[in-house]
Amino acid sequence: MRFSNHLIGLVNFLTFLLSIVILGGGIWLSSRANNTDCLKFLQWPLIVIGASIMVISLAGFAGACYRNTFLLWLYLFVMFFIIVALIGFIIFAYAVTDKGGGRPVTNKGYLEYYLSDYSGWLRDRVVDNQYWADISSCIRDSKVCPKMGRSFNGVPETSAMFSMRKLSPIQSGCCKPPTDCGYVYVNETEWDTSGGMIGTDADCTRWSNDQQQLCYQCDSCKAGVLGSLKRSWRKVSVINIVVLIFLVIFYVIGCAAFRNNKRMDNDEPYGEARMTKARPSRIHM
Structure with a gap:
């Protein structure tokens, strides 16, 4: 029953480490004294993406490992929109790169x-x-x-x-x-x-x-x-399809972990009541 929680926790811990690298890269670009226009163009997307992944990963990690139902629900809520956005981007990328070539x-x-x-x-x-x-x-x-x-x-x-x-x-x-x-x-x-x-x-x-x-x-x-963007976006779309498959799998596992948390939360009062009834009462003289 706890396997889904542990797996979601592990996945989010790894993505948290990845977010540190991405966020660090964006901060490093912004701190360079001789920043070029190209580096300035790249730094803020890196910072925003890194910070977003970090927050989502922490919510998923805490929700799964500490059985925090609200944080796990928030994680699944955000993950749902990420999956929808990724599907939209894949369709969009193929649509806008349909024409042209050398x-x-x-x-x-x-x-x-x-x-x-x-x-x-x-x-x-x-x-x-x-x-x-x-x-x-x-x-x-x-x-x-x-x-x-x-x-x-x-x-x-x-x-x-x-x-x-x-x-x-x-x-x-x-x-x-x-x-x-x-x-x-x-x-x-x-x-x-x-x-x-x-x-x-x-x-x-x-x-x-x-x-x-x-x-x-x-x-x-x-x-x-x-022409270069067309090649790159097509390659990125293939990668995104693979990422989408993994995200859907993790989302399903996250849903299982969420149900597991709710079931355990609902069972606790009932279990405590049974333990109370099972205790032998003291005989007062």
């Missing part, structure tokens, strides 16, 4: 990404100037473009080698100009624009060899971010 380029190993291929809620958020300022700052701070450089036996990568590379959506959209611009390859993040056959793509005029600018303001960069 287009193949003739004689190239990488794909090109176009903003016009995407639509809906996620696209509107990415192209919004306020959101894009934070996103582009994150891309710049991550140094994904400077890290593209390769060499073979001390020899820099050639144009032919580069054209056959499998680039990530952000590398393709943000770190190089669109192929239609016709710019001449110098290295991974530098292109000769003097003899380029500038195409109709507006991103051709937005490209800059300035390593702090590159194509961070290009539509292709925004499309690359959308």
Whole structure:
């Protein structure tokens, strides 16, 4: 009968330890003197998530281990809404990442990404100037473009080698100009624009060899971010489905622990009454 209580207590103890790590990471990011816009963008979600998991875990742990029916009820109440929210997020993630993808380029190993291929809620958020300022700052701070450089036996990568590379959506959209611009390859993040056959793509005029600018303001960069988000959200959705299955299992076990607590609470007065009746009365002389 107590197995469900012990299991729920153990699970919540482990999630409590996890919440300490998450909360500590958020506090660490907020305390850094040289905080970048990207780190500031991440710190508050980490703090909120960590604090929420900590409170829920403590309620579940105390409710299960100390047979506190109210705390266990509160834990199950919050868990129910978490499960519903997770189901909603899984459906939402698949809905907003339904459209878009990279287009193949003739004689190239990488794909090109176009903003016009995407639509809906996620696209509107990415192209919004306020959101894009934070996103582009994150891309710049991550140094994904400077890290593209390769060499073979001390020899820099050639144009032919580069054209056959499998680039990530952000590398393709943000770190190089669109192929239609016709710019001449110098290295991974530098292109000769003097003899380029500038195409109709507006991103051709937005490209800059300035390593702090590159194509961070290009539509292709925004499309690359959308392409990367689509991949990431699909992977996260698969993980969320697995997490959802475990949450449902733990919720059922928690319900069993809750019923066990209520049954024991209801049985205590009855058991005490039986023990009182069973005691032999003293004979008074």
